[in-house]
Amino acid sequence: MRRLGRALLLALALLAIGPAAAFAHPLGNFTINHFAAIRVGVDRIALDVVLDEAEIPTFQERQRLDTNNDGTVSPDEVEAARQTACQNLATSLWLTVDGQRLALTVDEAGLSFPPGAGGLVTMRTVCEYSAVPAAPISTGTSIAYQDQSFAERIGWREIVLLGDGVTLAGVPAQADPAGVSKRLTLYPTNLLTQPLDMQSASTTATPGGPLLAAWSAPDAASLTASGASASAVGRSLLQAVPGGVAPELGQIIDAGGLDPGVLLLSLLLAAGLGAAHALTPGHGKTIMAAYLVGTRGTARHALGLGLTVTVSHTVGVMALAGVTLLAANLLPPDRLYPVLGVASGGLVVVIGGSLLWSRAKVVLRGRRAARAHELAHLSGADHEHAHEHEHEHEHENAQGHGEHDALPMGGLEHSHGGGRPHRHLPEPGTGLSWKSLFALGLSGGLVPSASALILLLGSISAGRIGYGIVLVVAFGIGMAVVLGGVGLALVRASRLVERLPSRWSLGRISGMAGAVQIATAGLVIVLGLVLTSQALTTVL
Amino acid sequence: MAAALIIAAGSYGASIAFAPRVAPAPEAAAQAGVAPQQPLTAPGGPSGISAASVAAIDHALTPWTDNLARNPKDFLSAEYLGLLYEARGRLTGNLDDYLRAKTATEQAMAALTGDLDAGVIHARLLQTLHDFSGALAEAKSIFQQDPTAMQALATEGDAELELGDVRDATAAFDSLEQQAPGAPVTARLSRLAFINGDTATAIALSKQAWDEATAAGDTGATLGWYAYLAGTVALQTGSPADAATWFGKADTVWPDSFLVLGGLARAQAALGQTDAAIATYQRAIAIAPQPDTLTLLGDLYALGGQQQLADQQYATVAAIGQIAAVDQQVYNRQLALFDVNHDRDLPQALEMATAELAVRKDVYGYDAYAWALLANGRLTEAETAIQQALAFGTKDALLDYHAGMIAAALGDSSQARSFLEDSLAISGGLDPLAASKATAELADLP
Numbered sequence: 001m002r003r004l005g006r007a008l009l010l011a012l013a014l015l016a017i018g019p020a021a022a023f024a025h026p027l028g029n030f031t032i033n034h035f036a037a038i039r040v041g042v043d044r045i046a047l048d049v050v051l052d053e054a055e056i057p058t059f060q061e062r063q064r065l066d067t068n069n070d071g072t073v074s075p076d077e078v079e080a081a082r083q084t085a086c087q088n089l090a091t092s093l094w095l096t097v098d099g100q101r102l103a104l105t106v107d108e109a110g111l112s113f114p115p116g117a118g119g120l121v122t123m124r125t126v127c128e129y130s131a132v133p134a135a136p137i138s139t140g141t142s143i144a145y146q147d148q149s150f151a152e153r154i155g156w157r158e159i160v161l162l163g164d165g166v167t168l169a170g171v172p173a174q175a176d177p178a179g180v181s182k183r184l185t186l187y188p189t190n191l192l193t194q195p196l197d198m199q200s201a202s203t204t205a206t207p208g209g210p211l212l213a214a215w216s217a218p219d220a221a222s223l224t225a226s227g228a229s230a231s232a233v234g235r236s237l238l239q240a241v242p243g244g245v246a247p248e249l250g251q252i253i254d255a256g257g258l259d260p261g262v263l264l265l266s267l268l269l270a271a272g273l274g275a276a277h278a279l280t281p282g283h284g285k286t287i288m289a290a291y292l293v294g295t296r297g298t299a300r301h302a303l304g305l306g307l308t309v310t311v312s313h314t315v316g317v318m319a320l321a322g323v324t325l326l327a328a329n330l331l332p333p334d335r336l337y338p339v340l341g342v343a344s345g346g347l348v349v350v351i352g353g354s355l356l357w358s359r360a361k362v363v364l365r366g367r368r369a370a371r372a373h374e375l376a377h378l379s380g381a382d383h384e385h386a387h388e389h390e391h392e393h394e395h396e397n398a399q400g401h402g403e404h405d406a407l408p409m410g411g412l413e414h415s416h417g418g419g420r421p422h423r424h425l426p427e428p429g430t431g432l433s434w435k436s437l438f439a440l441g442l443s444g445g446l447v448p449s450a451s452a453l454i455l456l457l458g459s460i461s462a463g464r465i466g467y468g469i470v471l472v473v474a475f476g477i478g479m480a481v482v483l484g485g486v487g488l489a490l491v492r493a494s495r496l497v498e499r500l501p502s503r504w505s506l507g508r509i510s511g512m513a514g515a516v517q518i519a520t521a522g523l524v525i526v527l528g529l530v531l532t533s534q535a536l537t538t539v540l
Numbered sequence: 541m542a543a544a545l546i547i548a549a550g551s552y553g554a555s556i557a558f559a560p561r562v563a564p565a566p567e568a569a570a571q572a573g574v575a576p577q578q579p580l581t582a583p584g585g586p587s588g589i590s591a592a593s594v595a596a597i598d599h600a601l602t603p604w605t606d607n608l609a610r611n612p613k614d615f616l617s618a619e620y621l622g623l624l625y626e627a628r629g630r631l632t633g634n635l636d637d638y639l640r641a642k643t644a645t646e647q648a649m650a651a652l653t654g655d656l657d658a659g660v661i662h663a664r665l666l667q668t669l670h671d672f673s674g675a676l677a678e679a680k681s682i683f684q685q686d687p688t689a690m691q692a693l694a695t696e697g698d699a700e701l702e703l704g705d706v707r708d709a710t711a712a713f714d715s716l717e718q719q720a721p722g723a724p725v726t727a728r729l730s731r732l733a734f735i736n737g738d739t740a741t742a743i744a745l746s747k748q749a750w751d752e753a754t755a756a757g758d759t760g761a762t763l764g765w766y767a768y769l770a771g772t773v774a775l776q777t778g779s780p781a782d783a784a785t786w787f788g789k790a791d792t793v794w795p796d797s798f799l800v801l802g803g804l805a806r807a808q809a810a811l812g813q814t815d816a817a818i819a820t821y822q823r824a825i826a827i828a829p830q831p832d833t834l835t836l837l838g839d840l841y842a843l844g845g846q847q848q849l850a851d852q853q854y855a856t857v858a859a860i861g862q863i864a865a866v867d868q869q870v871y872n873r874q875l876a877l878f879d880v881n882h883d884r885d886l887p888q889a890l891e892m893a894t895a896e897l898a899v900r901k902d903v904y905g906y907d908a909y910a911w912a913l914l915a916n917g918r919l920t921e922a923e924t925a926i927q928q929a930l931a932f933g934t935k936d937a938l939l940d941y942h943a944g945m946i947a948a949a950l951g952d953s954s955q956a957r958s959f960l961e962d963s964l965a966i967s968g969g970l971d972p973l974a975a976s977k978a979t980a981e982l983a984d985l986p
Binding site: 028056 | 594595598632634635636637796823826827828829848852855856859860862863867
C-alpha cells in the first residue's frame with residue numbers, strides 16, 4: 001500500500017498527464033516477491049504465503065489467465081486462476097518436518113490486482129495452507145521451509161517463523177507475523193535498504209510456549225466460496241461491478257499526511273470519481289430521466305432526487321462496508337451484490353408500475369372531466385381545472401400565476417375568452433410524490449459503487465474511518481451533482497419544449513402528453529425488468 | 541535487431557574498479573569476489589565485482605548497508621554500495637538497481653565534497669542509464685581534475701562513441717591504450733573498429749580481449765562478458781556458428797545471464813535452430829524480461845505461424861515501454877525500432893527516433909531515424925538520414941537492409957538490390973523477421 005501512497009498529487013498528476021508518470025513497483029517492475037509466515041503448532045502447521053508480482057510478470061501472467069483470448073481477463077477467468085493458483089504454487093514449496101516433506105492443503109486462496117505503474121496492474125496471490133506432521137511436534141523436531149518458485153527471477157523473499165504453542169529455536173518470541181514487509185505491502189522506502197532474500201529457513205521446535213493470536217487472512221477466501229477472490233479492501237467487488245474501479249483509489253486512501261491541502265485535493269478527487277462514476281452507463285439515469293419527464297418534475301425534484309441518491313448511496317456503502325468487515329463469512333459481498341441488484345431493479349419496476357397506474361387513472365378520469373369542463377366554459381362559470389392534480393391549483397388570484405403569465409402564450413397556455421390563463425397539461429410536479437421520488441433515489445443508490453466501497457474499506461484498513469466516511473460522502477456528492485444536473489437539464493429541456501408555440505390543437509396535445517406519460521411509465525417498468533433480470537442472472 | 545544488440549553490448553559504461561580505501565568485511569569480499577586493486581573493466585562488464593550470483597552480492601550488501609545506516613556520512617560505505625548495486629544491475633538487468641547505485645554514489649558525493657571516486661562511478665551510471673551527455677560532462681570534469689583517473693577517460697570515450705563523436709572517442713581510447721593496456725581497452729578498440737567498418741580488426745580484437753582477460757585471471761561475469769562480446773561481434777560479422785560457440789563459452793563461466801542467453805538464442809535462430817532458440821529466449825526472459833529478447837521471441841513465433849504467442853510477447857514489449865521514464869530513456873531506440881518493425885505506433889516511433897537523434901548522433905541514431913521516417917512515408921528525408929548513417933562506414937547488415945528498403949521505396953531497384961543482397965550476405969546479421977522481409981523485397985524488385 002505504501003507504494004501507492006507516495007503522494008496524493010500523484011493521483012492528480014495521473015489524471016492530468018496520463019498513465020506513464022506513475023511510480024513503478026518499488027523493487028523493480030519485473031520482480032516477483034515472496035512472503036511466507038509459518039505458524040508451527042504441536043500437531044498442525046499453518047502457512048500464510050503471499051506472492052506479489054510486479055507489473056511485467058503480472059502482464060505476462062494475465063495473458064495466460066485470458067484463456068478465451070478475448071483480450072480481457074474476466075471474473076470467471078480470475079476465479080478459475082484462483083482455484084488452481086495455490087495448488088500449483090504448492091509444488092514449489094517445501095515444508096519438511098524431520099526431513100519429511102509434508103503435503104500442503106489449500107484452505108483459502110486470494111487473487112487480486114492492485115494498481116501499478118503506467119496504467120498496469122500488479123498481482124497479489126495469497127495462499128493459506130495447512131499441513132499435519134506425521135507425529136506431533138516433540139523436543140528437537142526440525143522444521144524447514146524452502147520456496148523454490150520463480151527461483152530465476154529477482155525479488156523480495158521473506159520468511160517468518162512463528163511458534164504457536166511451540167517454542168522455535170532462534171526465533172524471537174515477539175516476531176511480527178506480517179513480517180518487515182507487512183505481507184508484501186510495505187517495502188522499505190529507503191532505496192539503499194537491501195532487498196531481503198530469504199529462500200529458505202529452518203529451526204528446531206520444542207512443545208510449549210504462548211499461543212498465537214488467531215489468524216485469518218483478510219485477502220483470501222475458501223475455494224468453495226463462489227465469486228472472485230476476497231480481499232481486505234473488497235477487491236472481489238472489482239469484478240462483480242460493471243465498470244470496475246478507478247485506479248486512483250489507492251492513492252486517495254494512502255495519502256501520506258492529511259494536511260488541509262491534501263485533504264481538499266482528496267475530497268475533490270473523490271467527488272470527481274463519484275461524478276465519473278455517475279457518468280458511466282447503468283446508473284439509472286435513463287430511469288430518472290424518464291421518471292422526471294413522465295411526472296413533469298421541477299428543478300426542486302431533480303435536486304431532491306440527486307440528494308436522495310447521495311444519501312442512499314452513502315448509507316448503502318457504509319452498510320455494505322459493515323457487512324463486509326463484520327459478517328463477510330455469513331454474507332459474502334460477492335453474494336450480496338447481485339441480491340442488491342435484484343432489489344434495486346424490483347424497486348424500479350414497482351415505481352414504474354405505480355407511475356403507470358396513476359397515469360392510467362388520470363387519463364380515464366380526464367375523459368370524464370372533459371365534458372364537464374366544456375359545460376363550465378359555455379356557462380362562463382368560474383371553475384377549477386382540477387385535472388389530475390393532487391395539489392391545489394387555484395385560479396382565483398392571477399398573481400399566483402406570475403410564473404405562467406410571464407410565459408409567451410403558446411398553445412398550451414391560454415385563456416378562454418377573457419378568462420384567466422390556465423393550462424390543460426398537468427402542473428409541473430403533479431403526480432410526483434416525494435415518497436416515490438425517494439424510492440427512485442434509493443434504487444439508484446442501493447447498489448453501492450465498488451469504488452466508493454473500496455475507498456471506505458481501504459480507509460478503515462488504514463485506520464482512518466472518519467476520513468473514509470468523508471471521502472464516501474464526497475463521492476456521493478460528486479454523483480449527486482451529475483445525476484441532479486442531468487435531471488435539471490431534462491426538466492429545463494422538457495419545459496422548453498412545452499413552451500414552444502404549437503400548431504396543434506389543444507385536444508391533440510393533451511392526448512399526446514398523456515400518451516407520453518404512459519409511455520415513460522412503461523419505459524421505467526421495462527428498464528426495471530431489464531435491471532432485475534440482469535441481476536438475477538448473476539444470482540441464479 | 542542488430543542495433544539493439546549493439547546497444548546492449550556497447551552502451552553500458554566503461555569502468556575501472558573502484559578500490560575502496562578500506563577493505564570490505566573479509567567474508568563479504570570473498571563472497572562477492574571483490575578484487576580491490578583491479579584495473580579498468582570492459583564497457584558493460586561488471587565493475588570490479590565478479591560476483592557469481594545475485595545472492596552473493598545481496599549478502600555483501602548487508603555490512604555496507606548497516607554501516608551507512610549507522611552513519612549516513614560514511615562515504616566509503618555509500619561508494620561501495622554504489623559499486624555493489626551497479627554490479628547487481630549488470631546481473632539482473634533491473635534498472636532499479638542502477639538507480640539505487642546512483643542514489644548511493646550521490647550520497648557519497650554529498651558526504652565528501654569533491655570525492656572523485658564516487659564521481660567516477662556516478663558518471664559511469666549516467667552512461668548506463670543513457671544520459672550520455674551527462675556522463676561525458678562529468679567524466680571530462682573528473683579527468684581534468686585528475687589526469688590519472690583512467691576510468692574517467694574510459695567513460696569519456698564511451699560516451700563520445702555513443703554520441704557519435706568517433707574522432708574524440710578514438711583519441712580517448714588511444715590514450716587509454718598507451719596508459720592502461722589490457723582487455724578493457726582492447727574490447728573498446730574492437731567496438732570502435734566495428735563502427736569504423738573494419739570488421740576483421742573488430743573480430744581479432746574481440747578475441748584478443750578474451751585472451752587478455754583470461755591471462756589477467758578474470759573469472760565469472762567479468763570473463764564471461766568478453767566471451768559475450770566476441771559472440772556478438774561474430775554474429776554481426778556473419779559467423780553465427782562461431783557466435784554460438786562464444787556464447788556457449790560465456791554461458792559456462794557466467795551461467796544464467798540474461799545477456800548471454802539472449803545472444804545464444806540469436807545465434808541459434810540465425811543457424812535455423814528455431815526450437816532451441818525459442819527455448820533459450822524463454823530462459824532469458826524468465827530471468828529478466830527485456831524488450832529486445834521479447835521482440836525476437838515474438839518474431840520467431842510469428843514466423844512459425846503462432847501469431848497469438850507472438851502478440852503476447854509484443855504486448856509485453858509495449859507494456860515495458862509504458863511503465864517508467866527510466867525504461868523509456870534506456871530502451872528508446874529499441875522501442876522505436878520495435879514499433880516500426882511491427883507496424884504499431886508509427887508516429888510515436890518517429891517521435892522517439894527524432895528525440896533520440898537530437899541527443900545521440902551516432903550511426904544507429906541516424907539509422908533508426910531513417911527507418912522511422914520511411915515507415916512514416918517521408919522518403920527523401922529517410923534517404924538523407926540513411927546516407928548520414930552509412931557515412932560512418934559501419935558494415936552492419938541492418939544498415940544495408942534499411943538502406944535497401946529505402947532505395948526500393950524510392951524506386952531505385954538496382955541500389956535496393958545491391959543493399960539487400962549485401963545485408964543477406966552477412967549470414968545471421970539480420971534477425972529472422974528482417975531477413976524474411978529483405979528476401980521478400982528482393983524477390984519483388986522489378
